[in-house]
Amino acid sequence: MxxxxxxxxxxxxxxxxxxxxxxxxxxxxxxxxxxxxxxxxxxxxxxxxxxxxxxxxxxxxxxxxxxxxxxxxxxxxxxxxxxxxxxxLCQPGKLEHDASLTRQDAHVGDSAKIDPALVEQLLALSKNGQTLTLDDLATAHQIRMQQSAQGGHVVPPKAGLVGTVEAALLYCVLSRGEGISLADAREFLLSERIPQGLTGHDISLAQVARRAITVALKGNLPMCDAARRAKDALKK
Ligand code: HEM
The missing domain is CATH 1.10.10 (Arc Repressor Mutant, subunit A)
Structure with a gap:
C-alpha cells in the first residue's frame, strides 16, 4: 500500500x-x-x-x-x-536547539512556541512559489544558522547537525515527489495538522541521513545555489 x-x-x-x-x-x-x-x-x-x-x-x-x-x-x-x-522536550539544550526553522532561539524568545513570522520566512524561500524543495530547505537552514549567530551568539554545532536531520525528516515525510507543497507545509508547521494522503512510506534512516547530508552540503558549499541564496537573503 x-x-x-x-x-x-x-x-x-x-x-x-x-x-x-x-x-x-x-x-x-x-x-x-x-x-x-x-x-x-x-x-x-x-x-x-x-x-x-x-x-x-x-x-x-x-x-x-x-x-x-x-x-x-x-x-x-x-x-x-x-x-x-x-x-x-521544551528544555533548551537537550534536544531543543538554536536555529530552528519555526521557533526562536531560547536565548531570545520562546523556543517551544511557533513563530508565524519564521514560518512565513521559510515558505517565502520556495523558488517556484509552489513547493519547498530540499534546496530550499538547505537555504532556510543556512539562513537560520546565520540569524542565530547574529550578535556574536555561539551556535552549538549540534544545533546545526540536528537541524539538518529535522529538515530531512520534514522533506521525507511531507514531500510528494516534487517537493513539499506550500499548503502541506503551512498545515503541518502552522496548524500542526497532518496533511491528508501523504505518500511517503517505509521512510528509512538511510533515506533521512542522505537528505540531511544534502541539506548540510548544499547550505554550506559556497558554489551551491542554496548557499548563495542564503547569503543574498541575509544581505537584504
Ligand atoms: C520520538 C520522535 C521525535 C522526537 C523526540 C522529536 C523531538 C523534537 C524536538 C525536541 C524538536 C525541537 C528542536 C528544535 O529546537 O527545533 C523537534 C523539531 C522538529 N521535528 Fe521532531 N521529534 C521526533 C520525531 C519527528 C518526526 C517523525 C518528524 C517528521 C516530520 C519530525 C520533524 C521535526 C521538524 C521538522 C522539527 C524542526 C522544527 C523547526 O526547526 O522549527 N520530528 N523534534
Missing amino acids: SQHSQAGASDWQPAQPGEQRSPCPALNSLANGGHIPRSGIASRAQLVSAMVQRLGLATALADKLAKEAIEKFGKPGDGGEQVLHLQD
Whole structure:
C-alpha cells in the first residue's frame, strides 16, 4: 500500500488546557490528531505506531527515535511503563536547539512556541512559489544558522547537525515527489495538522541521513545555489 492511513480532518483538535505539546511539529500534529494521546503523554509503543501509520516512517526508524526519546526523557507512567511527556522536550539544550526553522532561539524568545513570522520566512524561500524543495530547505537552514549567530551568539554545532536531520525528516515525510507543497507545509508547521494522503512510506534512516547530508552540503558549499541564496537573503 503506497499511502498510509489517515484520520479525517474532523479528528484534529488543538491542545486543550492541561494538554502538553512540544517544539516538534510532528509530535504535536500526532497529538492534535489523537494518533498519540491528546494529553501529550505517550509510551514508546504509541509513538512508534503513530509515526509508522501516520507519518510513513519505517518501523526501525520510528523505534529508534522513540527509544532514544524515552531513554533521555522517559518517566514512569500510570501503568508503570516509561512514557514521554511532550513538554519535557521544551528544555533548551537537550534536544531543543538554536536555529530552528519555526521557533526562536531560547536565548531570545520562546523556543517551544511557533513563530508565524519564521514560518512565513521559510515558505517565502520556495523558488517556484509552489513547493519547498530540499534546496530550499538547505537555504532556510543556512539562513537560520546565520540569524542565530547574529550578535556574536555561539551556535552549538549540534544545533546545526540536528537541524539538518529535522529538515530531512520534514522533506521525507511531507514531500510528494516534487517537493513539499506550500499548503502541506503551512498545515503541518502552522496548524500542526497532518496533511491528508501523504505518500511517503517505509521512510528509512538511510533515506533521512542522505537528505540531511544534502541539506548540510548544499547550505554550506559556497558554489551551491542554496548557499548563495542564503547569503543574498541575509544581505537584504
Ligand atoms: C520520538 C520522535 C521525535 C522526537 C523526540 C522529536 C523531538 C523534537 C524536538 C525536541 C524538536 C525541537 C528542536 C528544535 O529546537 O527545533 C523537534 C523539531 C522538529 N521535528 Fe521532531 N521529534 C521526533 C520525531 C519527528 C518526526 C517523525 C518528524 C517528521 C516530520 C519530525 C520533524 C521535526 C521538524 C521538522 C522539527 C524542526 C522544527 C523547526 O526547526 O522549527 N520530528 N523534534
